[in-house]
Amino acid sequence: MLTGAVRMSDSGHTRRRALGAGGVLVGLVTLGGCGLFGDDPEPAPAPDPLQPVLDEALALASAYDRVILTQQTLSARLTPLAQAHRAHATELAKVIGTTLPSGSAAPSAPGTADDTVAGLRKAELAAQKTAVAACKTAAAGRAALVGSIAAARATHAEALR
Known part of the structure; x- marks a missing residue:
């Protein structure tokens, strides 16, 4: 069982940091696709029935x-x-x-x-x-x-x- 930070390379990045950044990136891509950031235009209001x-x-x-x-x-x-x-x-x-x-x-x-x-x-x-x-x-x-x-x-x- 590893409890300490494991270095992935000489760049100073750890596995936790890499997985965390990957999780954040996947979350942003997912949220971006559902219109959370307002990239979808508001639908036009329905005309009044009168x-x-x-x-x-x-x-x-x-x-x-x-x-x-x-x-x-x-x-x-x-x-x-x-x-x-x-x-x-x-x-x-x-x-x-x-x-x-x-x-x-x-x-x-x-x-x-x-x-x-x-x-x-x-x-x-x-x-x-x-x-x-x-x-x-x-x-x-x-x-x-x-x-x-x-x-x-x-x-x-x-x-x-």
């Missing part, structure tokens, strides 16, 4: 704004609906913790008033389905907001009949 509802609120507000710009005869009928969608977008952005983009609606080629209103109604119904689906899976604190948005979209669709 983001599609927000995106549709912004899209609907823009669609109404485009129609209002190109068909002044529909302005009185559509302006309150556009304002409601902007209010929904503002509240959703607060809940999600994001900022709303700034920009204005670009005019689009005008169609007939009936065709335009029918297109808006179709968009409202599609967006209402998205809001209902989001409401079903939303946490209790968010469900009331999303439920009221779904109801508003259904009401808008009826107002566009």
Whole structure:
């Protein structure tokens, strides 16, 4: 049984020192591979489940704004609906913790008033389905907001009949 330091060569290194250094090296290599040293990038956060509802609120507000710009005869009928969608977008952005983009609606080629209103109604119904689906899976604190948005979209669709 050896209890004293055993010299491995004339360099002054002992077997214990060599084994200890080897153990440290193996440990560093192992830890380096598991991301302990921060070499792996953080995964991107998952998008908020209410983001599609927000995106549709912004899209609907823009669609109404485009129609209002190109068909002044529909302005009185559509302006309150556009304002409601902007209010929904503002509240959703607060809940999600994001900022709303700034920009204005670009005019689009005008169609007939009936065709335009029918297109808006179709968009409202599609967006209402998205809001209902989001409401079903939303946490209790968010469900009331999303439920009221779904109801508003259904009401808008009826107002566009």
